[in-house]
Amino acid sequence: MTALLWRDLRLALRAGGGFGLGLAFFLIVTVLVPFGVGPETALLTRIGPGVLWIGALLACLLSLDRIFALDWEDGSLDLLATAPLPMEGIVSIKALAHWLTTGLPLVLAAPVLGVLLNLPPAGYLWVVVSLALGTPALSVIGTFGAALTVGLKRGGLLLSLLVLPLYVPTLIFGAEVARRGAEGLALQSPLLMLAGISFGVIALLPFASAAVLRINLR
């Protein structure tokens, strides 16, 4: 299992691995928003947490179809399925590798980019906390979508359509935590909801992903 994780991380970091893709997209979105909405710092402060969350979500979405498609094309998915690894383990590792290469860099970049959006000082901590808590859910849900669409040529569109509605609760509660944090309001209930969504999907979705992957490999 660790071998698979190391291989995926190594592949992501090598040329053509797509490691910087999500991060670059996140950067572009958050840099362009201040230009788009104009130099109103009060407005930017208000929409900042939401923009960061939407940027992170779309950046995550961008790299989802690579999770299984590459392994499917070169045949290693078939070989992994016959290896002595449980399919649930394979999909969990794939989701973890996706989070480490996409979600984690976004979490770390968010406070830096928050400066561009004139985020109030109180907001930085909660933007990071909400993203750290929410992006694993995005990776796990995305892995489920990728497992559903594996083997489809140009499955990216279908994948986005399938996954976006599933992302909405995470986005709502994640952005709410970040917004309330930035405004200094009580944020216990959205934080708990966000944590609940994350831990729930981490616990349950790998089983669903493994089941659809088995069917798709037939």
Next chain:
Amino acid sequence: MDVIAQDLAVARGGVPVLEGLSFVLGPGQALVLRGPNGSGKTTLLRTVAGLQPPLAGSLSGTEDRIAYAAHADGLKSMLSVAENLRFWAQVFGASDIKPALAAFDLDPLQDRLAGSLSAGQKRRLGLARLMVTARPVWVLDEPTVSLDAASVALFAGVVRRHLASGGCALIATHIDLGLTEARILDVTPYRAAPRAALQDEAFL
């Protein structure tokens, strides 16, 4: 432990392609599958490898004992030869990739990126993967595609050593590997009678 297939029927895309197929594969034995293109050899091998369930019949002795080699080698072009092989060795809980590299004459290539290999060299690397799995039943789908005569002889030698050490092999191939001891199974007579496609029950 024998691999036993009894009255096996397999389907591709919901259409039955082979039925009534039975064979026994014991330690040290090799079975070569023959048949024209589209006769269902790959589907049969995928079924034996456990990637799809049989339509009917039973299959035993395959659980966690199969090393499968398909048309695609499952190589990562941005990893070196040694890294590719070491990954599969770790997945299968083995550690030493030296014998596999030596057996397929890959030693001089081990630091090259797999993406820069020729088709035949990639194939040899794909087949070397079988040796690091340490599994007794080799299920091989057209293993000699893009290999030259010398590499085919190399491969036949590896298969023979695998059989001598108590393993067995199920091989679909069109060419003569020079494995005189191998039994030959022509799948043509087992072709399923044409009928309407069955519903794939998976999502119903």
